[in-house]
Amino acid sequence: MMDTGIEVTGLTKDYGRFRALDHVDLALPAGHVAGLMGENGSGKTTLLKILAGVLSGWDGDVRICGRRPGPESKAMVSYLPDASFLPDGARSLDAIALYARFFGDFDARRAREMIDFFELPEGRTLKELSKGMREKLQIALAMSRRARVYLLDEPISGVDPAARDIILRAVLENFDPDALMVLSTHLIADVEPLIDTVVFLRHGKVLLHGDADDLRAQTGLTIDALFRKEYASC
């Protein structure tokens, strides 16, 4: 068993009679950036929630740095959910204070630097920020924890194309090379330069899992093109 990274064996999750994850096996070692991809409803958010320790009622074995999901694993995981969880009335400085209170591994200076770098208007409350601005703030907060595992659910979906590259570069610069990052996205072409491991989900199962360079070499396709091909032929 790895005491870093993520190991999932036979993970199955039912919502009532609907099976959202179906015997998922996955090993993601530390030191990698994994792109979790799949069509709408394929189970990406469900998987990330289970890894983050915020969704219970599943079968199988899940280990985060060797621990089952729980308080110990949660302390090592920085999770960026797909919906905002910060209070509407908070300004960026309030959000930083909140994070500093909640997370022992939070680096407030790094968060302030990223917020400056993203040129976010400081005086505005979350409600007054645009969707893309809110995403930038949440990315800055999530990446400013010194976590072992980062789980980012659709981190750049609301951000304009020019800003995506800037954000992804900032994310990489602030990423500890011994940590593990798993990010779910539909924006495959945008994240392709960032990811070194690819996981395709379909109907709650792993359709394909491999090294991005190997897959490009074997198929002669970009990951973006491979995704379109795999899902068109299913």
Ligand SMILES: Nc1ncnc2c1ncn2[C@@H]1O[C@H](COP(=O)(O)OP(=O)(O)OP(=O)(O)O)[C@@H](O)[C@H]1O
């Ligand atoms: N709380 C819930 N109750 C019932 N079904 C759910 C619930 N949450 C998710 N599902 C179902 O489980 C499946 C997987 O959902 P999930 O949100 O994990 O997909 P996803 O891959 O993240 O999709 P998207 O790309 O649209 O965000 C979907 O069919 C969804 O309708």
